Amino acid sequence: MKVAIIGQGYVGLTISAFASQVHEVIGFDNSEKVVAHLNAGESHIEGVSSEVLKSAIKNGMYRATSIGSDISNVEIVVIAVPTPLDLNREPDLSYIESACSTIALNIKKPILVINESTSFPGTIRNLIKPLIEKLSPTKIEHLYAISPERVDPGRVDWDQENTPRLYAGLTPEASKLTHLFYSTFCDNLVEVSSPEVAEAAKLFENTFRQVNIALVNEFAQISNAIGISVYETLEAANTKPYGFMKFNPSAGVGGHCIPVDPSYLAYAASKKGVPATFIERANEVNLEMPKYIVSRVKADNGGSLKGKKVQVVGVAYKPNVADVRETPAELVINELMLEGAIVDWHDPLVKEWHNQQSSSLGGSEIAIVVTLHDVSDRAEVISSAPYVFDTTGKLTGVKGL
Numbered sequence: 001m002k003v004a005i006i007g008q009g010y011v012g013l014t015i016s017a018f019a020s021q022v023h024e025v026i027g028f029d030n031s032e033k034v035v036a037h038l039n040a041g042e043s044h045i046e047g048v049s050s051e052v053l054k055s056a057i058k059n060g061m062y063r064a065t066s067i068g069s070d071i072s073n074v075e076i077v078v079i080a081v082p083t084p085l086d087l088n089r090e091p092d093l094s095y096i097e098s099a100c101s102t103i104a105l106n107i108k109k110p111i112l113v114i115n116e117s118t119s120f121p122g123t124i125r126n127l128i129k130p131l132i133e134k135l136s137p138t139k140i141e142h143l144y145a146i147s148p149e150r151v152d153p154g155r156v157d158w159d160q161e162n163t164p165r166l167y168a169g170l171t172p173e174a175s176k177l178t179h180l181f182y183s184t185f186c187d188n189l190v191e192v193s194s195p196e197v198a199e200a201a202k203l204f205e206n207t208f209r210q211v212n213i214a215l216v217n218e219f220a221q222i223s224n225a226i227g228i229s230v231y232e233t234l235e236a237a238n239t240k241p242y243g244f245m246k247f248n249p250s251a252g253v254g255g256h257c258i259p260v261d262p263s264y265l266a267y268a269a270s271k272k273g274v275p276a277t278f279i280e281r282a283n284e285v286n287l288e289m290p291k292y293i294v295s296r297v298k299a300d301n302g303g304s305l306k307g308k309k310v311q312v313v314g315v316a317y318k319p320n321v322a323d324v325r326e327t328p329a330e331l332v333i334n335e336l337m338l339e340g341a342i343v344d345w346h347d348p349l350v351k352e353w354h355n356q357q358s359s360s361l362g363g364s365e366i367a368i369v370v371t372l373h374d375v376s377d378r379a380e381v382i383s384s385a386p387y388v389f390d391t392t393g394k395l396t397g398v399k400g401l
């Protein structure tokens with residue numbers, strides 16, 4: 001099949017890498033910089049190797065473009081663009097709307113449009129389909145389906161091939177074609193009865209994580225107040241073979257999914273007049289963690305951080321990726337600056353952030369470890385400052401949650 005994938009970021013490029021083993025893929029991205037790198041065979045995403053990309057380009061199975069008319073001959077378009085929150089923490093659908101415009105203005109025959117971007121129930125039926133129809137110069141009846149993406153960038157045990165994939169078409173024909181497409185590179189496809197179920201399932205999966213992370217973060221604070229180790233207590237609870245799932249405390253949640261997706265569900269709930277109290281409280285607890293951590297560090301250091309040199313170690317939102325979107329490290333740094341500390345950061349994977357280069361490890365009075373990558377030498381991190389506060393639970397012999 002000839003396939004266009006709109007958005008060549010974490011999701012779109014990952015899908016492109018798998019799909020281009022079997023299909024002719026055009027990776028459409030409106031960033032010319034991204035397109036130039038991709039056409040030079042350089043991947044910017046963990047989990048997609050430049051070798052795989054180069055080989056797909058060489059075999060004529062992949063090319064990237066920013067030119068809308070380049071997608072006019074495809075049979076399937078997959079939408080994989082950002083779905084962030086706006087300043088009011090409500091869904092920002094402008095990227096999806098722009099992708100719809102690209103489809104409407106360039107596709108002149110009936111195709112299958114699949115949305116992989118995370119959004120609230122009803123997005124494919126009530127937003128994408130009507131918008132494409134409204135913007136198309138000629139009336140075309142496309143097929144529409146949803147297949148929410150579950151990729152976990154950097155993860156190697158679960159990938160596009162073995163992670164079960166949910167899908168549903170707006171019509172049986174759309175479902176059938178969606179199945180045909182994904183079955184060429186995914187082993188386990190799960191059809192649900194409507195696109196709304198698939199869209200809501202994706203949101204609930206991430207809400208489940210958000211709420212449980214908040215719960216364990218609150219429990220870390222309770223454990224510390226009681227004077228017990230949160231880690232030992234969690235290990236103890238985890239010996240129960242059923243009815244318990246262990247989550248680890250941290251400086252908060254980051255990335256494009258966990259801090260964002262639950263608010264899409266809360267938005268859908270609010271439109272129906274239903275409260276989403278767990279989501280709202282979980283959000284608050286996770287966002288308050290940096291303040292709590294800084295208050296602990298302050299208490300351990302004579303009650304003031306004014307003028308003290310503090311290094312934040314690991315600013316990526318999770319281990320082994322360079323992704324800093326929504327990273328809790330940013331909030332930790334803000335809290336430290338509010339306390340008058342002199343702050344710098346070190347991350348072996350994030351070379352540049354907010355136009356600043358990563359500092360070398362060490363040289364501060366205090367280190368706060370927010371994210372610990374596998375490449376980081378633990379002994380070096382432990383000895384990087386006279387006082388080290390670990391939020392990851394991976395370092396021994398230092399202060400921590």
Ligand SMILES: NC(=O)c1ccc[n+]([C@@H]2O[C@H](COP(=O)([O-])OP(=O)(O)OC[C@H]3O[C@@H](n4cnc5c(N)ncnc54)[C@H](O)[C@@H]3O)[C@@H](O)[C@H]2O)c1
Nearest residue numbers: 007008009010011029030031080081083098099117118149
């Ligand atoms: N990153 C993840 O781990 C993950 C996992 C599951 C689902 N998702 C969802 O997938 C969607 C995409 O996320 P991502 O992480 O791949 O985003 P990303 O920021 O990594 O990539 C998005 C890409 O889309 C491009 N883009 C933006 N608007 C465009 C447009 N109108 N036309 C063409 N290209 C455009 C950007 O230049 C960028 O390269 C989001 O809805 C996200 O919630 C992400």
